[in-house]
Amino acid sequence: THFGYKTVKTEEKQAMVADVFHSVAAKYDIMNDLMSFGVHRVWKKYTIEMSGVRVGNKVLDIAGGTGDLTKAFSKRVGPNGQVILADINESMLRVGRDKLADSGVAGNLEVVQANAEVLPFPNDFFDVVTIAFGLRNVTDKDKALAEMHRVLKPGGRLLVLEFSKPKNELLSKAYDLYSFKALPLMGKLVTQDADSYQYLAESIRKHPDQETLKGMMLNAGFARVSFHNLTGGIVAMHRGVKA
Ligand code: SAM
Incomplete structure (x- = not known):
């Protein structure tokens, strides 16, 4: 493959993803701000606006990591609503739990360790499900999407926020350079872990483009x-409704 990164077998992927997020958890939030120049906050805000979330709603933030979306949703749904932060990785969840406790948002929040492919929730339960920058890390994406569909109420919305395919050739070239050269370097400087950020760049390149994910x-x-x-x-934000 390009840039010398080795291809990993499907069955090894989950273990590698776990290593990556254990390794980056403590510095995850600061790296997000650095790598995206803070713009990830705008992408997330847009996702929340497009979710149509209302007071009293039940929301699942799967692959929620350190809880940025969870935190915003918990303010939106109010004391009678419910927001569940779910992630497969306990290191990310630990950082997320501390952050949510510090921000004083509590009462309507739960933290659950779960794999997106096997969601431990009943059918027809949530008004909104989000997965932000998480789907590309999931081994069986079709299975995960089917699970998200299952746990949504009829009329409920899924929002998928994920890296996608730049529309313009020049932007695409610049972005390739940035992600394969600058990202691992920043990762190395800030976290002493260039490999995790090399994985990040690779996983972005392999993720299905806009039309494929829509399909x-x-x-x-x-x-x-x-x-x-x-x-x-x-980045693209995909939205779908459970009929
Ligand atoms: N949603 C957060 C955000 O936007 O800042 C965190 C995104 S982080 C890049 C990706 C997260 O996906 C990590 O916390 C990782 O543990 C989680 N993840 C990876 N595979 C998963 C799976 N199969 N099920 C649930 N979460 C998973």
């Missing part, structure tokens, strides 16, 4: 699937 959501049973390019398609 996967339709396959999983979602209706009215649409996507919105953000920052020239570097």
Whole structure:
């Protein structure tokens, strides 16, 4: 493969993803701000606006990591709502739990360790499910999308925020350079861990593009699937409704 990064077998992927997020958890938030120049906050805000979340809603933030979306949702749904921060990785969840406790948002929040492929929740339960920068790390994405569909109420919305394919050739070239050269270097300087950020760049390149992900959501049973390019398609926000 390009840039010398070795291809990993599917069955090894989950273990590698676990290593990556154990390793980056403590510095995850600061790296997000550095690597995206703070713009990840805008992408997340947009996702929350597009979710149509209301007071009293039940929300699942899967692969929620350090809880940025969870925190914003918990303010939106109010004391009678419920927000569940779920992630497969206990290191990320630990950072997330501390952050949520510090921010004083509590009462309507729960933290659950779970794999997106096997969600420990009943059918037709949530008004909104989000997965932000998480789907590309999941081994069986079709299975995970089917699970997200299952746990949504009819009329409930799935929002997938994920890196995607830049729309313009020049932006695409610049972005390639940035992610394969600058990202691992920043990772090395800030976290002494260049490999994790090399994985990040690789996983972004392998992730399905806008139309492919839209097709996967339709396959999983979602209706009215649409996507919105953000920052020239570097990121896309896909939205689907459970009919
Ligand atoms: N959603 C957060 C955000 O936007 O800042 C965190 C995103 S972080 C890049 C990706 C997260 O996906 C990590 O916390 C990782 O542990 C989690 N993850 C990876 N594979 C997963 C799986 N199969 N099920 C649930 N979470 C998973």
